Amino acid sequence: MRVAIIGGGAAGMMTAYLLDPAHQVTVYEREAILGGNVRTLGRNVDSAAVPAGIYLDSGVIEFSPEHFPTLHRLFARLGVATRPVPSTTALITASGRHYLSAGKIAASSMPWPRRAAAFTRLLSLAPAQLRFRRRGARASEDQLHPTSVGEFLGPSRSPLHEWLRLLLVYGYSIPRAQIDAMPAALAVPVLMSFTGETSWTSVVGGTYRYVEAIIDNLQGEVITGAEIDGITRDPRGVELRLCGAEPRRFDALVIATPPAQVLSLLRDPSDAERRRFSAWGGNDAEAIIHSDSGMYRRRGIVDYSEFDLFARPPGYNAYLNRLSGLPPDHPVDYHFSYNLADEIDPAKILHVQRHRTPLYTVDSLATRPEIIATNGGDNTFYAGAWLGEGLHEGAITSALEVSRRLGGRLL
Ligand SMILES: Cc1cc2nc3c(=O)[nH]c(=O)nc-3n(C[C@H](O)[C@H](O)[C@H](O)COP(=O)(O)OP(=O)(O)OC[C@H]3O[C@@H](n4cnc5c(N)ncnc54)[C@H](O)[C@@H]3O)c2cc1C
Known part of the structure; x- marks a missing residue:
C-alpha cells in the first residue's frame, strides 16, 4: 500500500x-x-x-x-x-517555602539537621497526599470522565494540591491558569503513576x-x-x-x-x-534553554532538583546537566525553563523553543x-x-x- x-x-x-x-x-x-x-x-x-x-x-x-x-x-x-537519570522534584511556594520530594532529600548532600527539617516539612503534606491517593485509587473511569482537575483536587488548601497542579504544568506544558480545566480522566492516572516510586531514563x-x-x-x-x-x-x-x-x-x-x-x-x-x-484546541508553549541560575540564587537555593516547580510565577525549571549526563564538575549549569522568562538574564539565553501541544479539556x-x-x-x-x-x-x-x-x- x-x-x-x-x-x-x-x-x-x-x-x-x-x-x-x-x-x-x-x-x-x-x-x-x-x-x-x-x-x-x-x-x-x-x-x-x-x-x-x-x-x-x-x-x-x-x-x-x-x-x-x-x-x-x-x-x-x-x-x-x-541512561538512568535522577528525576527529583521540589515545590517553591509563592511565599518562598521550599518542599523537597523524598527522592531529592535522599539524594541531597545537605547536612543532617537541614535534611531532617526538609523531611518534617514533607511529612506535613502526607495526610493530603494519602487522601489524594485514596480518592484516585477509588475513582472509577466513569466518575473521572466528566470531572475536571479543579473539581477533583478542589481549592489548593494544602501546598500538595499546588504541587500536583504544577506537576501537570510540567507534564503537559499547559499554563497553570488552564490546569483546573484539564480532564481528571487524563491527569489523575498520570499523577498516580508518576508520583509513586518510578525510575527514569x-x-x-x-x-x-x-x-x-x-x-x-x-x-x-x-x-x-x-x-x-x-x-x-x-x-x-x-x-x-x-x-x-x-x-x-x-x-x-x-x-x-x-x-x-x-x-x-x-x-x-x-x-x-x-x-x-x-x-480540540491547541496550546502554545515556550521552553527557554539558558545558563542563568539567578532564580535559585535569589531564593537562597543551592541544590537544584531535576524539576523545580515554582508557584510564583507558576512555571518550572529543569536542571539539564544531570538529565543530559554531564559530569558533576561541568563548568556551566544548563537549565530548561517554562514560564520563568522574567527571571532569566537575556544574555544567558541559549535557545528559545516554541512548541504546540493539544489542549486537553473535559x-x-x-x-x-x-x-x-x-x-x-x-x-x-x-x-x-x-x-x-x-x-x-x-x-x-x-x-x-x-x-x-x-x-x-x-x-
Ligand atoms: C516542552 C515539552 C516537553 C515534553 N517532555 C516530555 C517528556 O520528557 N517525556 C514525554 O514522554 N513526553 C514529553 N512531552 C510530551 C510530547 O508532546 C509527547 O511525548 C510527544 O512527543 C508528542 O508527539 P506527537 O507526534 O503526538 O505530536 P508532535 O510532537 O506535536 O508532532 C506533530 C507533528 O505534526 C506536524 N504538523 C502539524 N500540523 C501539520 C500539517 N498541517 N502538515 C504537516 N505536519 C504538521 C508538527 O509540525 C509536528 O512535527 C513534552 C512536550 C513538550 C511540549
Missing part, C-alpha cells in the same frame, strides 16, 4: 518505522525539521552557543521504563542507548537520537517544509494536494498532527469528524473514545500521544495500533 503520514513528530516517525517494511510510506512534515516536540540542541536544532558534543533537549527529555515499556522496546530495537546523545535512528532505517520518503493544501477521500483511497505540486494518490492516510489540525487538512470531513475534532477528551472506535474509517487513521496519556508511550502505542491494522511491524 502507499501510505501518507502527515506529521513528522514522535507518533508520525514511529508509524513510518513500523509500516516501512510492509508498505511504501511518505511522511509530510510542515516544519523544516522533523521531531515535533522532540528538539535536541546539537542534533535537529543548531546551537552555536552550546559546545560540540553536548546535546541539550529543549523539548521531550525523559521516559519511565515502568510506564513506557513499548517505547523502551522501540529504543532497544533501534539500538538506541538510554533519557536518551544518550539527546532524545532526537532515536528519530535519527528511525531515519537511518527508513526506505520511505520524507518531505519537510510540506504545506498541505487539502486531503480528499473516496472509496478507492486518498488524494493529497501539496501547495504548488501535482496531487498524489495514496491507499491510506495517517494523520499524526495534533488533533486541532485535523479539520484544516480534510477537505471533506463528515459531520461526525467535524463534531469530534472541533472540540470536552475534548470526551471525543476520544469515538475517535479510537472509528480509527481507520475512510482509509483515515490517527496517531499521536494525545490518543494515550499525552506522552511518548501514548505516541508509540497509537503508532502500533495503526501498524497492527495495516499489517505493519509489531514490536
